[in-house]
Amino acid sequence: MIIKSKLKKPSKLKNGIERTRLLEDFEGYKLGLICAPAGYGKSTAIADWAAAHENVAWFSIDSFDDNPSHFCNYFIHSIEQLPAVSCPASLEMAKQSDDADFVSVLSILFNELSGLKEPLRIILDDYHHIKNPDIHQALAFFIKHMPNHWQVVISSRTMPALSVSGLRIKQQLFELVEADLAFTEQETLDFFAASTDFATEEKKQLTLRDNVEGWPTALQLVSILSRDSASFNECAEQIGKSNHVYLWDYLDEEVFSVLSPELQNLLLHIAPLNKVDSNIINSLCSTENGHLLLEQLKEHAAFIVPVDKQQDWFTFTSFFKAFLVHKAKQCGSVKRDDKVIAELWLNHQEIAEALPHVLKCQDQDLVIALLNQAGWKLFHDGQLNSLQACFDLIKQSFWLHPELVILKVWMLQSRHQSYKVAPLINQAEKLFAKNNIVLSDQLKGEFLVIHAQIAINQGRIHDALAQAEQTLLLLPSSNTRANIVAQAVIGEAYHGLGNLELAYQYFQEVKLLANEQQMYQSEIWAVYQQTEILQAQSFHQQADQHLEEALSLIKEHHLSAMPLHAFPLHFKAQRAYQAGQFSVAEDFCKQALDVVSPYGEQWLLYTYTLQAKIVLEQGDLVRGQELIEDIERLLRNKNYHSDWIAAANYARLKYWRATEDTAAIERWLTTAPQPEHAFNHFEQCHNRNRVRALIKLGDLEQAMLIVEQNIQDAQQCSLQMEINRNLILLTSIESKLKLFGNAKIHLSQAVESSLFTGLNTCFIRESDNLKPVYQDLAKDPTLIHSVKEKLVKLLSLSGINLDDAPKNPFDSASIIKIKAHARAPRLVKNIPLTPREWQVLGYIHAGYRNHQIANCMGVAPTTVKSHIRNVYQKLGLEDRNEAVQLSEQLVTLIN
Incomplete structure (x- = not known):
């Protein structure tokens, strides 16, 4: 007896939307395969397509149809009920015997319908219930020999065991998979517009869609359960986190309960894992049938999907994984043992998978084993927070492991906590001596180079250079990491000493070696240092190329969340600030804050400094005061590199000068840094800070002496940007002193230099003092054309009209x-x-x-x-x- 409802397409959902895009390109294909897990709207999509066509036969399949004669009977009946079809012989043959040969029936059907001119479309819904190979064989025969204007559409939770390679090659196979059936953003918005009678935020709808990966059933469930926007938001949050009883009930009924007890038990055991392969299944479940079990899971399409670029590895969709974890807890018979799982992953050298389980089980020996096995990999991959969590767990135990002491040192260095490095090393070396821990030659080299790094951290450039060079002489050739760090220290030392060409060469060597050793943080740092060196020499195009290379490496190696990323962002912010593009500079500052905020407030100083400069340039003294207070609090509590201190002091002085706080300037000047030589940009900045303070306090002669010495030091090291800044400041001082002859010469040099450095805002800040000198310079007939053009631009940017006479003070x-x-x-x-x-x-x-x-x-x-x-x-x-x-x-x- 035929159940007629199985031969009718399903009713249209009340709140459904038509997704014509799914099958709009199906015309011209013989076979359509629509394969996806439960709840992806396969039947609905086909029904919508069928509604727009004639001569559509529908067969809804269930587990009772997995019998050739039974399947054959329904198949022929679904076709025979169409008005355009007449096939009495094949229908009678299908009815007569349970032993009817399906292929023979199909042969008769072809003969009976040979005169049918209209297209014939046959839909086989839920084909995943069919396992019988005779049915697969007969259906393959039908598809192969049916006329080209006939079409078969198959929906299934698994890929049918049909031979379709020939159709694929002949471009007669049309396929839709899970990713195709997932709701798009627009479909999500359309769906909720049609299914709810209250307003909801589009952003929340799209966030839900992303969380459930476009799974239609999850979206449908939210629409059914929501009564208003508040309940929508609550339900969307729960289902978006795969944490809703109705969602679990659906997955339990439609997916989990139909599996064999063996597969159910397997799923509960592997629920905590992010991915599995047959070997993992064998190890975790004490079986030798991992490959077979995995194949069975794939056949049932239990929301299991291949892992990108990892052959034979599979994972679960997020919502099905959450369901399995919930189900495992609910059952209670399967206990989650994080230590067992951690050891399993460590044995397979899958560190990323082992790490969360190692941290959860809190076994110190296991943590130490992980750090010894993969600590450096975690470091180079930028997982500093995970490293910190590991060190927090092992507490004082790491002191007995010199390798881990070194790892912690470089973790602190990367987190910009260099002020903790020297005390840690001093304590470690005392404990090594006390406990008779003998270091290998390789470890001795590691500790030597750390001392060189400490010297750089503390601004002892000559000591750092000597120690790093000595380290290179003593290092074993196999100690590549210490070699790379030593050369980086030498590069930084030469940079600080103003030997830019040699510094660049050392960083080039660091870049190449670090790339070979996959020490990507060292490689990026070397490229960034080269950027600063080129910028100091006014080689802007090359500097930009290096900066983009650094950013590209950060993106390529997924290090965007590392503190290292803040340096190129700060560079871009500073560049935009100098160009007067304050909104652009502020955007880069916000990006930098997003990067550094998780690493502690000590990282905020430089970004706050840049923001203070920006708002003070815009005249916002209220916001400026807030930032200056934050800067001063950070300076009191933390140790910083001289570069950051110089920049912070510049911002403080800028605020004090704007607020006429000469008392603060006088106090600062008594303890202000006074470098012996200014062979780098931050020592140059220290000196210019003193110059600005002296100018405000009226000591112009002393200010001029300092800036003249600054120029000599900058010229000695070819610091073109610094030379330009100093010339502008010197011109301003000379103008104040009414030394207009000298001022005119130096302003001419400054303007000409700015053709290469690109500086503009430095001129604008001193425009009041420079105006009378501009008057003389503008009328100089010896000026070259490019200088005249730049002069006109600077006058325009400064808002100076040379034709305007100054206000006479003696009215x-x-x-x-x-x-x-x-x-x-x-x-x-x-x-x-x-x-x-x-x-x-x-x-x-x-x-x-x-x-x-x-x-x-x-x-x-x-x-x-x-x-x-x-x-x-x-x-x-x-x-x-x-x-x-x-x-x-x-x-x-x-x-």
Whole structure:
């Protein structure tokens, strides 16, 4: 007897959406295979497609149909019920006997339908119930010999045992798998729009979709259980974490319960694992049938999928894995033993899989075994937090293992906790002596190079260089890691000493060796150091190439979450800040904060420094104050490299100058760093910080001496960026001192240098002091064209119009105040200057030369000379310098 409901397509879901994209390209193919686990909407997708076509036969298969004659009977009935089909002979033959030969029936069917011109479409739903090879063989015969305008569509949870390779080669096979059936973002939004009558955030809908990997049943369950947006959010969160009883019930009924007890037991045992192969199954379950069991699981499509690029390895979808873990806990008969699992993975040298189980079982011996086996791999892969967790678990035990002491040192160094390294090494060496621990030559080399690194950390550059060079002489040739570190220390030392060419060469060697040894952090650090070296020399294009290479390596080796990533981000932020692109600079700062925040607040100093510079440049003193307070708190509590201290002090001085806090500047200046030589960018910055402080406090002569020495040191080392910065600052000081001849020469050099360095904002910050020098320089006929163009650009960026005359400080009201002031000079009170003479004195105060004054007043230069001579005679002045000093004194009386 035929159950007619098995020959009808399923009813359309009330809240379903049509996904025509799935089968829209099926036309022209003979066979369509739609294979995916339960709940992926296979039947719904086919039903939607069938609704748009005629002559569609439907056969819903169950486990009772796994019999050739039984299957044959339903198959022929599904076709015979179509209005366009008449096949009485084949139908009668299928009904007559339980022993009817399926292939023979199909042969009769072909003869009866030979005249059928219309397309015929046959859908076999839930074909995974069919195991009988006779049915597979007969169906393969049917597909092979049916007319080209006939189509068969098969839905199944597993790949049918049909021979389809010939169809695939002939491009007559159409396939859809789990990834194709998963809901897209747009389908997710459309589905919830159709299935809910309340508003929900699109972001939450798409987050749910990502969490369940587009599994339609999970989305359907959320829509059914949600009454409003609040319940939607709650349900979406639970199901997104695969933590909902209805979801578990579905997987239990549709997937788990249909498996054999043996496969159920297997799944419960392997539930804690992220991946399995037959060997793992054999070891964990004490069996020799791992391969067979795995094949059976694959046949049942129990949400098991291949692991990318790992042959013979398989994993579970996230929601099915969560269900299995829940089921294992619920059963209680299968106990999770993290130590057993950890040892299993360690024996298979699968460190990433072993690590979480090692940490959970908290067995010190197992942790030490893991660190000895793969500690350096974890380090080079950037898993510093995992390393830290391991060291936390073994507590003091690592002191008895010199190899682990070295590993911890480099972990601290990478976490920018270098201030902890020297105390740790000192304590370790004492304990080694106390416990008679003898170091191998290789380990001695490791400790030697650590001492060189400590010297670099502490700014003892010459000691670091000597120790690192001595280490290279003593190292065994096999100790590649210590060799690489020693050469990196030498590179940093030469960088600090200003020998940029030699430093670059050492870092090039470090880069090549580190790449060979897969020490990717060392390789990236070497490339970044080369970036800074090239930037200091104003080789911007090469510096950019190296910077992108460093970022590419970080991405390639999945080290984006490492503190190391912050350095190129800071570099980009600083570059954007110098170009006046403050929003871009702030974006890079935010990215850097995302990277470094998990590693402790000591990492925040440099990013806060950059942010403070940005907001102060924009005039935001409120935010600036907050950042400066954070910077000062961090400086009090932590030890930092001289580079970061120099940058932090620059930001502090910038804030104090903006807020006129001269007391803070005076206090800082008493303890400010005073490097003996400035052969690198941070020592240059230390000196310029002192210069800015002295300028604010009025000691211009001392400031000029320091900046002139800075220029000499920078020239000695070809620090082109520093030379340019110093020239701008020197010009500003000379302008303040009214040394306009020197200022003009140095400003011309600074502008020409900026053609290569690209500096702009340094000029803008000093624009008030540079304006009178710009006036002279702009009229210099000897300027080359490129310098003139850059000068015009700087004037535009600084908002300076050379045609605007300066505001004369000596207007009529100011003159009255001056004469009435008790400290006004006697000659000023007793011998009146004419308004024109006061005006000329004001222009002299502004630094204008005679021809500039003549232009502003609209008179001949000879008239200006006459006015100046009268001013000198009336006020008893010898020369222009005395006139400048007197005018400065008078201005202070009215301010």
